[in-house]
Amino acid sequence: KQEVTQIPAALSVPEGENLVLNCSFTDSAIYNLQWFRQDPGKGLTSLLLIQSSQREQTSGRLNASLDKSSGRSTLYIAASQPGDSATYLCAVRRTRDRNNDMRFGAGTRLTVKP
């Protein structure tokens, strides 16, 4: 059974710092990996999706990388801002079969201090 782990559970940084969030998964046979942002009491917003054949995806100040063989993904946030404060979750999908679901990590709660 796929296990997804995100360490650390919480992270606090001063504004302007570049930071890396980590996601690891136990089964390297994945179809894709998705990073989400969740604000307190709200739903999840998709940030980036990486297919298993890709090494990275970029959107603005965000860059997500994928190393399937080692079971790891990182989310890099450049020049962090207080508005980036949220919980960040990663999720992996094992196959593209329509009856297959995703496995989520518990998230990293990020606080960016002004």
Added chain:
Amino acid sequence: DVKVTQSSRYLVKRTGEKVFLECVQDMDHENMFWYRQDPGLGLRLIYFSYDVKMKEKGDIPEGYSVSREKKERFSLILESASTNQTSMYLCASSLWGPENPYEQYFGPGTRLTVT
């Protein structure tokens, strides 16, 4: 933009009541999902559906049922609410197809409290 809406943001029910949570998506997605999210446990899949009238159990289906009579609507039913079903409930949808990456889109969530 994909829009996934949930019928209530906050709901308070009594133990033993039958509870309906509704989810609607407007992008003709085949797949729809119900999760619950609890502190320290992350998101856990309750049920999902990949077609009208089709459903598959997720990790924690006990105490829940679902209904998908129309493509755009996926309902979660708590047959007899219990206090351990107090949680945040999240609905999601995604496309399906040989070229599709299955990107999931989430609704705003329903915070259910059972007293």
